[in-house]
Amino acid sequence: AINVSDIEINMICQLLPKDSFGRIIYNNLEDILLKVKFITLKNSIIESQGSDLQRYLFDLCKIEEDKMKQLKGGEDNISAGFLPLRTLINILYNAPRLSLTRLQVLVILSEATISNDGLINYYSFVPIISKTIELMFSPLALKQRAELIETVSFSPSEILLSGLNKDEFEKKLMTLFKSYDIDKNGYLDEYEFIACIESLELNLTRSEIMVLMASIDSSGNGMLNFNEFIGFFVNNLIHLEKEKHLKILQNQIHG
Structure with missing residues (x-):
């Protein structure tokens, strides 16, 4: 018999696919179980031997998880x-040791x-968060970023506006908004x-879209009004597209 912790059971349930009725499909249970075992083993090593930043982030996440359980x-x-x-x-945005901007949090x-x-x-x-933050603030990465910003011509706002003035752009967005406001x-x-x-x-990936939505949903109710x-x-x-573009260029330099 394989010993599986409560944490691992929850992870398995989250990773297993579901049918249209929400029922779990068990066809690839063995693969998922092995994946979860690998993740928990890796994280136990990270918690004992990982960087200070990784342990700091794990502690912050566990504190929030405990708060949610109590609530x-x-x-x-x-x-x-x-x-x-x-x-x-x-x-990430409120962590005292990180001092990340909201844009940096979205990119991560x-x-x-x-x-x-x-x-x-x-x-x-x-x-992944830890490695991204460490690379983001390395002296070499900061130097390359500054050089790229100076030399690369990239204006996503021009791409999105397509030559429209502010009123025309808002009118176009209102039409788009109404066309997808199904109800x-x-x-x-x-x-x-x-x-x-x-x-x-x-x-944009689905994750990027969901992160962007969460960042602008000021009420936190999963609904966006037109101003949002x-x-x-x-x-x-616009800012996310710029950061993605800079990241691609930096990866090409390292590649």
């Missing part, structure tokens, strides 16, 4: 090792694998927003 009345109501996307955004979390329930497995993602309630829910952004062929929708294009999307 929801027990461990059965929350998947061990998983945190909502919005919670991870707040952890755009690499995450997000479940259909909007959860992130922080056991497997913390090492005509004046808001876009997560599914309407994803469909809308995917229709624009901006080459405009803010997505004018602020978040």
